[in-house]
Structures are given as C-alpha cells and as structure tokens.
Amino acid sequence: MRLKGITRNPNFYFLFFFLFLFFYYLLVFNSSLYYHHHQPIFLFDKTFLKEFLLYPGGPAELITQFFLQFFYFNLFGAFFISALSLSILIIIYKFIKKIGNFKYSLILSFLPVCFLLIIQNDYDFPLVITVKYLFALFFFLAYIKIPERYKVFFIPLSCLIYYILGGWIYLFYIVICTLHELLFSESSRKYIYAGLNSLVYFIYPYIAVRYLFMISLKEAYLYIVPLGFYRWPFNFKYNLYFYLFFLSFPELQIALFVYPKNIKVNVKKVKKQKKLQARFHNISAQSIFIILAAVLILTFSFDRQEKKTIQIDYLAEQGRWEELLNLTPEIEEYDVLVNFNVNRALYHTGQLLDNLFGYPQMTGADVLFLENFSRQAAIPTSDLYFDLGHIKAAQVMAYEGHTHLGYNPRMLKRIVVTNIINEKFVVAKKFLDLLNKSILHKKWVKYYRNYLFNESLIKSDSLIQLKRKLIPKVDFFIAIGERSDKDLIELLKENENNKMAFEYLMAYYLLEFWLEDLLEYLGQFKELGYGKYPRHIEEAILVSRFAYPSKNFKVDYSINQQTIERFEQFNSILSGFENKEKAKEALEKGFYHTYWYYALYIKPEETNLE
C-alpha cells in the first residue's frame, strides 16, 4: 500500500527525473567544463556588484553569477542545472494542475522543458536565461495566486520584476500573465488587468531608458544576456529551439484554453477508485515517457565534438599534455584552437619536431601564435608566451584577455604570476586582493600572497625561477601582426637554451617552408644536446638537398636511413603520376604525417584556406 502511495505521488517521479538529469550533467555533460568555458567569478566587491545593478536584468545575472562560480565543482554544477530544470517542470505542472485536471498534465509540463534541455545542452548557452525563465515563472505563479483585490498593486509593482529580469524575460512574463487573464480569469476586470499588464511593458522600459539607466531602447525592451555572449567564444544566437522554448508556455496556455473539453477528465463521472487508478497509471506512464523523451533529446542534441574541444583547452590549462594528445584523434573537425594546443602539447611531450605533422597543420605557421590581437587569441596566446618565457608578452595578452572577457579568473591569475615574475609586487598585490574577494580563489591567493616582497621564498619556486631566466633583458618590440619568428629569435638571443623558443622557431620555418632559414640553425641541435635530428628536420634536410642542390650546409648528424628510404619512396610514387594532385591519394596512405605531404597538400598556400 505504501509503495502504491509513493508511486501515485508525482514527486516520486520528479525525484527520478532529477536523478536522471543530475547523472547526465555529472557524467556526460560535465559542468566543470562549463565552468572552464565561461570562467565565471563572483566578487564580494562594491564595484563588481554595482556593475550588475546598473541595468535591468543585472540582478538576476548577479545571482546566477554567484552560483555559476561553483560549477568549478562538477557535483554542484550538475545539481544546479538539474534543480533548475526540475523546478521549471514542477512550476509548469503546478500551473496546469491549478487550471484543471488534464489527462496528460505531466507530458504537457514537459513541453517547455524539452526545448530547454536542447538549448541548455550547449556549453555556449548562457545559463542565466534558465534562471531568468525560472524567476519569471515564480513571479507568474505569484501573480495567479494573488487575491484579485491586490492585483491592481501587483501589476504596477512589476517594475521590480522588470529590473530583476530585463526586457526580454519581462516580455515573456507579461505575455503569460496577460494570456492568463484573458484565457483563464473569471474576473470581471480581466480585460483591465490584461491591458494594464501590456501597458506596463511599454511604459517601464521606456522610463528605464529615458531616465534611469544607460541602455539603448532595444536593450530596454529586449535585453536578455550581456553583449559578451554574442561574441567569441560563445556566439550566442537565437535559434529555433530558443524561440520554441519561450513560445511553448504561452502555446500551452492557449492549448489548455482551446481544448479543455477534449482533454479534461470528467472527474465527477468517474468513481473515486477508478480515478485514483487512472491517475496512478497516467502519472507513471507519463513519467516514463518524459524520462525516455529526455534521454532521446539529450542524446541527440549533445555536441560531443564541442565537449572534446573544450576538454582540449581544459587539459591544456592544466598542463595534462599526454591526455590532451590522446583525446585529439577523437576530434573529427579541424579546429584552430585545438591545433594550437596540440602543438603546445607536442612540445611539452618532446614530440614537436618529430610529430608536428601528425596533426593536420591546415593554417600553417599562423597557428603557432594565432592572430595575436583577435579577441579569440588573447587567452591562448598569453598561455603560449608564458610557456616560452616571453613574460611581458604573456602579460600584455592577459590584460587584453581580461579587458575583453571581464573579470576572468584565468587571466587575473596570469596577471598576478607575471607581475610576481617581473618583481612588480604592488600590482600583483592589487590583483591578489581582488581575487581574494572571491570565495573560490582564496587558497590560490593565500599561496601567492606569501611571495609578495619575499624573494627568498620566490627563489624556492622553480617555475618562477625558470621564467625569470628566460625573460628578455634587452628590450625589443613584441612582434604583433609581423613575422612571429622575430620574437623567437630575440628570445634565443637572450637565452640560447630556451628550447621551446628554438623548437617553435624550427616549427615556424617548417610550416612557412622557409628552409634556408631553418638550415642556418642546424648547428644548434648539437649544441642543445639533441642526439640526432628530429624526424621532421631530417625530412626538411632531404627536401633542402633536393630543392637547393648547389647549397652547402653542414649537418652534424647523419640522416636516418629509414627517412632516406621513405623520401625515395615518396618521390617514386609522386613521379609515377602526371601531377601531384593525382598522386595525393596514393601518398596520403603512407606519408600523411610527413613534412613532404604537408608541403605538397596541406600548406595553406596549397589549399588556399582562409
């Protein structure tokens, strides 16, 4: 009997639904990756808080920001997203129940949620939309529950709702309140309330833009998320599912109004026992249906490639290079940032000049440094410069990244560390103090605060010591929008043992096909302690001998016989075809990962890739 009672209770199925979502977000989606992608931070700082209070929609974003920072912990993130989705489901279910006893109330409640699950299944999705939607439903529930005599006060007070949610969601709230009045209210004043609701939507945003906030008219009426979401890396767009998500609830209201007789259970005519039985079967069947539907929706809408791309960046940030390289073959589509991080991983695992062409270097030498001042490049370029010991450049890019992305903990930390390396302790302290206003980063701050003005402690930090050794002491201008080898050459001038600068320079020459420049550095391999030439260098030497037969260049190591044989084989296949295009397929099998194949088929000059 007790089990029966439980299974008749919809909450039992809600719990199931929640658990299903929770494990999905925990194990498949991995909300830590969402954190990594968005880098949210919440500071207990007046300036930070004030920024969110200066525009309608800001308060809801501030609240969301507080929770988002804990997405650093996958468990919390999974719990939060699941709870949000479930709350929306429950509120809609309660609403339907309030309207009447409908046969498929649970399935009907699931309709907006299924669109939510689709749009939310994207790492770029601003989760603040879900939070605002939930708030709007809460306010709507309050609206429909409030005694009629108070409505005349409640409606004008929706200016607060406008301020909390912003234009777009306020519009959604107004639409569902107005529809509710028109379709379900039995009040004689329902047209007045509906009109009043519509009126305040036109009035409040206008007042906001005219007298209160520094926002545009469009933003006043239709603001949904900060402008940053419309740009890289999120590129948020209003797609079909987004509109369906917002339209589904008003549509549901209309459906409930239009077809009440068809779908409503005639409760009075059904005996009590039968009714309960029907309800039990009904709810359990519906629950099973929505869970199955959720499985299908989440499975088909999830972009595994996007997840892996973010994972690559995540692993790069963590310096987990082997894992990064293991994950790379699973990424089907070419991605510049993946290529960039693969190259870093190849260096850090000692494979750059042996396996550089194991990954299709489709954008040539540009991918080594990215386009320095594009908005996309600031963070990864800062990472690379930091690797290279080009600390000032890493810092410049960190400031650019911070400027573009706002309070970004990854870049704030880079600013701290580069300033400590550069002995700019006052600046480092400023950013440490700022980070210390976040709950999440206190431990990190505590660790680095010890370094301030404490050179003896800094001396025990091998990373900082290493970077300090590599810092250019003689000034030069960072090559931005120019030949990136200039920086590498300068770094090598400063410290000829800067192995990364050396390998990146060689990679740069390989990718640019500047073999004559490369040949000038052949002597360095011995000086830097390479026991032999890396594979791609051997391949380049063989090409050079072929391309510049008259040029004499000294090699310190003999070329591996296997490489020579493979080169002969490559040439033999190539000469067996009329032109190189016809030979492509034959060469792809055995030589795809060679420098020769890159030079003939992958180099951007060959592919005309933009």
Add this chain to the structure above:
Amino acid sequence: MRVFYKSITHVFFEIIILIILCLQNCSGLIPGDYTTIDRLPNIDPDYTGITIPPNIAPLNFKINEEGTEFYVDIYVNNKDSDRIRLNANKNIVMIPIKKWKDILSENRGKELYIDIYQKDENNKWNKFRTIENKIAKEEIDSHVAYRLINLGYVLWREMGIYQRNVENFDESSIFTNRVTQQNCMNCHSFSNNNPKTMMFHMRDKYGGTMLIKNGGVDKVNTATEYTMSAGVYPAWHPDGNHIAFSVNKVGQSFHAEKDKSIYVWDKASDLIIYDIQKNTVTTSPKVSTKRTENLPNWSPDGKYLYFCSGHEWLSKDEPNKSKYDLMRISYDVEANHWGNVEPILTAKETGKSISFPRISPDGKHLLFCMSDYGYFSIHYPSSDLYMLDMKTKQYRKLDINSDHSESFHSWSSNSRWFVFASKRKDGECSRLYFSYVDTLGNVYKPFLMPQKDPTFYDTYIMNYNVPELIDGPVTVSHWNIMQAALEEPIQSKFDSTVDIDALSAATKIEKKESK
C-alpha cells in the same frame, strides 16, 4: 509581566550602550595619557603635507599602522566647532561630510591638523606627529570628467565617460558605450571648463564626433577626403565655435622589457581646425607638413595655437629618436588666417620629448609633459610634468613627479588647481591627483582624488583617463546623447579656400572645383 519588564530593561540598556558608542565614535574624548611617536603616521592615501581646496570632499583614509583602536582628531584651531573627532576600532577613517565641509569653507587659508592616536596591544595610547595640511582660499572646479577604461591596450569592452563631483563622492556617467554596442569612445574635451560645451569621439560602429553645446547634441564626421583621419586630439578655441584637432595615423608597439609597456607612434599627423558653425575643416601648409604636428592647445586669448611637432616618421624601431618640440602658430579665427610657426621649446634644448601642452586660463603658465620619447606620455614611466613660465619662457621640472607616468593634466578655471593622471600608486593603473598652484607658480604636493571608501583604489582595476576639470556637471541627458549617437554623422566639408590637404606632406589639392 516580569518577562516583559526584563525585556524592556534589556532593550533600554542596549539603547544606552549604543548611544554611548555612537557618541564616542563621533566625538570621543582625546586620550589623556599617551606617548608621542616622532613620525608621521602611515596613512593611505597619503594626505599629509598637502594643500586642499575648501570645497573638496572628505579625505577619507586608511591608517596603515598596527593598533587595536585608533582615535583621530581633525581640527583647525581649538574651537570645538572646527573639530572632528573620530574613534575607530578599525583603521578606516570616514569623515562626516557636513562637518568637514563646514570646517573647510569657514577656514580658508588656514592650516588643517590631523592627530592620530593609536592604542597598542598593551592598551596604551600613542600619538603620531600631527599631520599639517593647508586649506587653500581658492576652490577647485566642482567636477572632473574622465574616461574609465580597462587595462588592455588594444581590445576594449566596456568604457564610458564619467563625471565626479569632487565636492562629494557622487560619480555619474555622461555616456557609456553600452548603448552603442561597446564601441570605442575617447578624447572628451570642454571649452573653457564649461560643462555645457563638450565633445568626444566615438570610433568604429556609430563613429563620429559628438558635439554638445548648450543642451543640443550633434554628431559630425570630421574626416574628409583631404584629411588622413577624423579629428583626434582636440582643443576647443575659447570662442566655443572652433576646435583644433590633430589628424593622426596611429600605431602601437609593445615592449618586451618588463619596465616598459607600450610605445604609441604616429606614422603621420597634421593639424586641422573645425568650424562648428560652418561645419568646415581647414588647415594650413604650415601645420600639415611632413613633420608630425600633434596635440594642439589654444592660448587663453585664442590667438595662438600651441602644438607639438616631431620630425618626419621613419621607423618605429628607434623610439628614442622620436622627440617632439613645442611650437605655436598664430591663427585668426575670424579671418581664417594663419601666422608663422614659432618654436617655443625644442627637444634639442631639453633632450626630451614634449607632449600635452596646456596653458593655464590666466595665461601665465604652460603645463606640459616630457618623456624620453614619443608623445603618448601616460604609457611612459619617464613622463614627468613641467611648467613653463609664459612671460620668462623659463621651464622647470615640477617637484610633484614620481618614478611613474604623470600625464593628462587639466587646469581649473581659476588657474589655481590642476588635475593629472598618475600611475604612482601601483605603477599600473592611472589615478587622479590634484595639485595647488599659487600665484607665483609654485606647485604643491598633489593628493589623490578622495573616495568614500578609502580602500577603493586597492582593488579597482580601471584606468582614469583624460581628466578634465569643469565648473559644474554635464547636464545633457544620456537620452539626448544617445539619440544623436545612433544617427548617421553630419559630414563636414573641407575648406574650399585651402589648396593644401591634411594628408601630411602638404599635398596640393587638385581639381578642387570638382570636390
């Protein structure tokens, strides 16, 4: 009933304790028994030995001394009415604004003393040496307008032009780029410190120069086919109807060395004058040469245009060779007549590069920056402030400089104060400092623009950029600015009487009649 009385008594005693605490906080008794510490207390910001305007907001500060309790006594003389006593358990000193303003306004020209007492861990009071500041007779302009920008050099996101009432702590935005899709906005400027006559540029999307005059707002495009760019660095003519601009082809390079940041250079630059009423742009072969003419500023009588002039641009790779001279040229706005260029102070004489000449409204002093090279002094730690006596033509380095960049100075309308941006506080973020200048041209120790929360600057990571003192608030509504900002700009015309362009190298204009 007993419980009720007990509660009432409890509440009553709590109220009494609160009142006592409050009274003690506002005007507690000076610790009678104390040991003197013969040094000034370490307070942040450094508000010691400064001269302050009688209309400045309270100089709230933080006491950077160990202590379990602090007692602060601010006074002018022994009159209780001219005294503020504060008892603080924490080291933050927040001065009540009304009392502060009363004291300052009634004691112009007098010394303002601050005694700080510290209670140590043995519960004994110590008193630091008295801080002696001076209240000037002359007020500073009530507002300062500035741009707040992030620390990035190339990218940007949110920025805006703000105004701060320096008589209290009110800050408001004049206009921000939130309404214009986060475009870039810069170079705000006022005519004669008048908040009703203002301009600023917007770049990229919605680009144009916004002109605000007597409540009206217009957007103009000062770029013509005979100018290398739209107007950049502005200077309002005192008549409020003309603005001199430089037109520049700007580039920037980043230093790899840790103590330097960015080098801003111009491939070319000339000067133009924009006539607001006629909507025309004019120039002269004398200020559109192969040299790089830049950073104009009018003499207060409007007869001379001062500017910086560097040699022809050759390469960015040798910044040390990029040095600017200070020149002037006479210009008659009525007749549109240019005089001849006269050197005022050359890089050869100083060994340094001159930038941002700003003449005091009384015409007596010219304040300018000198740095090792270039002109974009806010980014150069070597940039210091110098003053030129307009009568004697003697110049001197001011004692108020620091090891960091000093730049973007602006005079108060009464010539007794100037504001400037300095990175001295942390070497990274520019902050606003005010200095007093007496009638003899002596410049006094600057003080940081006060904030209600004295720890505000500790974690504030925006740059204060281009401060301009104005004698009241900008009252034009952001709605009016927005309406104009979102419109297409009015295209200016190039002066048809000029047969030389401002594309640098003074190219002769051909086929003028067809234009």
